[in-house]
Amino acid sequence: MKKSAQLIQSNNDECVMMNKKLDANCNSRISNHEVISMPFSSVSEAISWGAKMLLESIGDASLAERESKWLLESSAVSAGRDPLFLNQPDLTARVSSVFRSHIARRSRGEPLSYVIGEASFRGIDLFVTSDVLIPRPETEQLVDEILKLIPKAAEWQILDQGTGSGAIAIAVALERKLVHVTGIDKSTSAIDIAKKNVKRYGLENRIDIIEADIFPKEGLFDMIIANLPYVPDKVDLPKEITEWEPVLALRGGPTGMEVINRSIELSNKFLKPNGLLIYEIGEEQESGFREHWQNRFEFKKDLNNKIRFMIDRG
Numbered sequence: 001m002k003k004s005a006q007l008i009q010s011n012n013d014e015c016v017m018m019n020k021k022l023d024a025n026c027n028s029r030i031s032n033h034e035v036i037s038m039p040f041s042s043v044s045e046a047i048s049w050g051a052k053m054l055l056e057s058i059g060d061a062s063l064a065e066r067e068s069k070w071l072l073e074s075s076a077v078s079a080g081r082d083p084l085f086l087n088q089p090d091l092t093a094r095v096s097s098v099f100r101s102h103i104a105r106r107s108r109g110e111p112l113s114y115v116i117g118e119a120s121f122r123g124i125d126l127f128v129t130s131d132v133l134i135p136r137p138e139t140e141q142l143v144d145e146i147l148k149l150i151p152k153a154a155e156w157q158i159l160d161q162g163t164g165s166g167a168i169a170i171a172v173a174l175e176r177k178l179v180h181v182t183g184i185d186k187s188t189s190a191i192d193i194a195k196k197n198v199k200r201y202g203l204e205n206r207i208d209i210i211e212a213d214i215f216p217k218e219g220l221f222d223m224i225i226a227n228l229p230y231v232p233d234k235v236d237l238p239k240e241i242t243e244w245e246p247v248l249a250l251r252g253g254p255t256g257m258e259v260i261n262r263s264i265e266l267s268n269k270f271l272k273p274n275g276l277l278i279y280e281i282g283e284e285q286e287s288g289f290r291e292h293w294q295n296r297f298e299f300k301k302d303l304n305n306k307i308r309f310m311i312d313r314g
């Protein structure tokens, strides 16, 4: 019998653990993320319990049900089980315990990707924690724009500034087999996640991940690609973002354009002749960048018809 199950016994329909009364769901919080709990008797019981718990924060019954199912699958994986094991009628105490903890985190508003520990980006599964931004759909489009600029046979050196989870670097390296990417980030903990993701895709020989402020100590690149922080310091962001995602990934200075402008100013030293630059920017920033860089850049819209990308073709 598993330890968590041993600790709990049912006593006149009340749950007790070492003589301590537990709550109605037989839960006792023993650490931040671990909850000792009675195992659910079936997968469907667990999913409907999770959906009920999530309904208040999510507000949409079918989404709550779907998320509950995803969280149960991820709980099985976190507990070291194959998700196929969920076809069996009984759930182990360990899986039930991880699941209750995941549902509790999601109910408090933590983004699903952080709870699951993974995000999907252009079909690539990336490890994510609250140390990195959850890659956004606009950034998938940034990769489309980047790929349009790189010929298939190009053996380019590419610099990915603000690599975060490594999403852009990995997506580009997977689609352009001859390029070498250097991913830079200022955050030590983001660097750890990016390295894990690079290893996951076996790209250690073609992607270097380096902790630095925008540029490495040295290097010459054919292209600089960047999704650096660009939200102005004083612009309000939704609570779901500010409460959970890293501020270093979001705030770009008083106008939001400071980090990108610094990258452009220093780029001459790191770009080969006719080297290319491409940045993701904020939807309100076109005129600011146009004025500052005297129409040096071409601007492109995202799928929501908002200006989102800025390109200098060298």
Ligand SMILES: C[S@@+](CC[C@H](N)C(=O)[O-])C[C@H]1O[C@@H](n2cnc3c(N)ncnc32)[C@H](O)[C@@H]1O
Pocket: 132, 133, 134, 135, 136, 139, 161, 162, 163, 164, 165, 166, 167, 168, 184, 185, 186, 187, 190, 212, 213, 214, 215, 227, 228, 229, 230, 248, 249, 250, 259
């Ligand atoms: C908007 S996130 C982008 C993450 C990832 N590239 C993506 O698209 O999902 C910006 C990233 O830039 C990093 N960053 C912020 N300021 C930086 C700086 N001065 N030098 C290097 N990286 C920086 C943050 O830590 C964060 O990981």
